[in-house]
Amino acid sequence: MATTKDTPAAREQGDKSAVKASDLAAATAKDGVLFDVRDLEVYFPIHEGFFKSMVSTEKKFVKAVDHISFQVMQGEILALVGESGCGKTTTGRTMLRLEEPTGGHILYKGLPVEKFTSSTLHAYRRKAQIIFQDPYNSINPKQTIFDIVAEPLEVNNVTSSEREKEDRVIKAISEAGLRPATEYLYRYPHELSGGQRQRVCIAGATVLEPDVIVADEPVASLDVSIRNDILKLMVEQKEKMGVTYIFITHDLSLAWAISDRIAVMYLGRIVEIGETLEVVSNPQHPYTRALISVIPVPDPLAKREHVILKGETPNPVDIPSGCRFHPRCPDAIDACKETDPPEKLIGGDHYAACLRIGE
Ligand SMILES: Nc1ncnc2c1ncn2[C@@H]1O[C@H](COP(=O)(O)OP(=O)(O)OP(=O)(O)O)[C@@H](O)[C@H]1O
Numbered sequence: 179m180a181t182t183k184d185t186p187a188a189r190e191q192g193d194k195s196a197v198k199a200s201d202l203a204a205a206t207a208k209d210g211v212l213f214d215v216r217d218l219e220v221y222f223p224i225h226e227g228f229f230k231s232m233v234s235t236e237k238k239f240v241k242a243v244d245h246i247s248f249q250v251m252q253g254e255i256l257a258l259v260g261e262s263g264c265g266k267t268t269t270g271r272t273m274l275r276l277e278e279p280t281g282g283h284i285l286y287k288g289l290p291v292e293k294f295t296s297s298t299l300h301a302y303r304r305k306a307q308i309i310f311q312d313p314y315n316s317i318n319p320k321q322t323i324f325d326i327v328a329e330p331l332e333v334n335n336v337t338s339s340e341r342e343k344e345d346r347v348i349k350a351i352s353e354a355g356l357r358p359a360t361e362y363l364y365r366y367p368h369e370l371s372g373g374q375r376q377r378v379c380i381a382g383a384t385v386l387e388p389d390v391i392v393a394d395e396p397v398a399s400l401d402v403s404i405r406n407d408i409l410k411l412m413v414e415q416k417e418k419m420g421v422t423y424i425f426i427t428h429d430l431s432l433a434w435a436i437s438d439r440i441a442v443m444y445l446g447r448i449v450e451i452g453e454t455l456e457v458v459s460n461p462q463h464p465y466t467r468a469l470i471s472v473i474p475v476p477d478p479l480a481k482r483e484h485v486i487l488k489g490e491t492p493n494p495v496d497i498p499s500g501c502r503f504h505p506r507c508p509d510a511i512d513a514c515k516e517t518d519p520p521e522k523l524i525g526g527d528h529y530a531a532c533l534r535i536g537e
């Protein structure tokens with residue numbers, strides 16, 4: 179297992195390849211590529227009991243992200259879609275270096291994130307924000323909305339006067355759709371609805387004027403009726419403010435609704451990636467087809483074949499041989515048990531990894 183880890187001390191002590199904060203400030207997204215993720219691996223060691231570790235010499239890992247490569251283009255919404263446990267959150271967190279990779283590289287504007295010094299990382303955290311599924315737990319119920327949204331500015335020491343801070347907070351709250359913002363400033367989270375609270379979280383992320391926001395299941399805990407409003411807000415912020423979104427969801431219909439491109443993940447791998455309309459109208463991987471087949475359609479009488487997958491998602495500690503999807507795949511043939519399928523180009527920037535493509 180290749181390792182990209184180096185200790186913070188080593189990074190700080192004259193490592194010539196270390197990326198300084200000034201490098202980050204000067205970097206641009208060349209050819210529009212904001213992130214270039216190459217062969218990323220994130221394995222978590224399993225700590226077995228004393229007796230087990232005595233009798234077994236083999237170290238075991240949860241293979242949360244198992245060698246994935248993809249790019250995120252500046253100003254797009256890229257959806258990471260797949261079932262629970264397939265590695266979506268780990269991918270997003272590792273891109274922000276909230277998790278350390280065990281292998282591969284993440285280039286942000288061409289700079290290797292694993293080589294960021296602590297001050298570069300500090301600056302990076304302003305540019306790359308994350309919002310979570312549960313707006314109830316991710317904000318402090320004892321703070322006013324003003325204090326919640328102002329906190330990132332204070333922690334990062336980015337405003338030079340109270341006036342500037344106030345202006346930026348009001349702008350972020352207003353842009354998050356809570357208008358007039360002044361009516362919300364001195365209210366508390368419990369006075370707001372779930373949707374409004376999620377807007378506060380979004381304002382807390384955008385107040386720093388980030389380049390990218392990882393939105394991890396941002397509407398999963400919200401009523402269906404208000405989901406659309408939050409999704410629309412993300413699209414609006416992408417279009418007006420140029421914010422790039424990495425939108426994590428288990429629900430392909432949500433990805434379809436707002437994303438520019440979709441990456442379908444299965445058990446730590448990307449099995450299909452491409453432009454949203456292309457992936458949804460011309461899915462090549464049986465797993466993508468299964469996800470699409472269960473999306474509700476407006477006409478209940480429309481004839482559709484639902485692909486019901488066999489069995490549960492396998493354990494990411496014991497990944498099946500060959501194609502990891504083969505035990506659940508309706509189209510599997512014998513070769514699928516042995517050969518791990520390489521990514522095949524379907525056309526444009528649409529790729530899928532299935533042995534049976536092109537048969
Ligand atoms: N810190 C950790 N230590 C050990 N295992 C972890 C850790 N974080 C995640 N995992 C495991 O890695 C796998 C991928 O988890 P991850 O949270 O990335 O999946 P996910 O696609 O976001 O799932 P969900 O839809 O449930 O949020 C899971 O098996 C999970 O249990």
Ligand SMILES: [Mg+2]
Nearest residue numbers: 266267268394
């Ligand atoms: Mg998750």
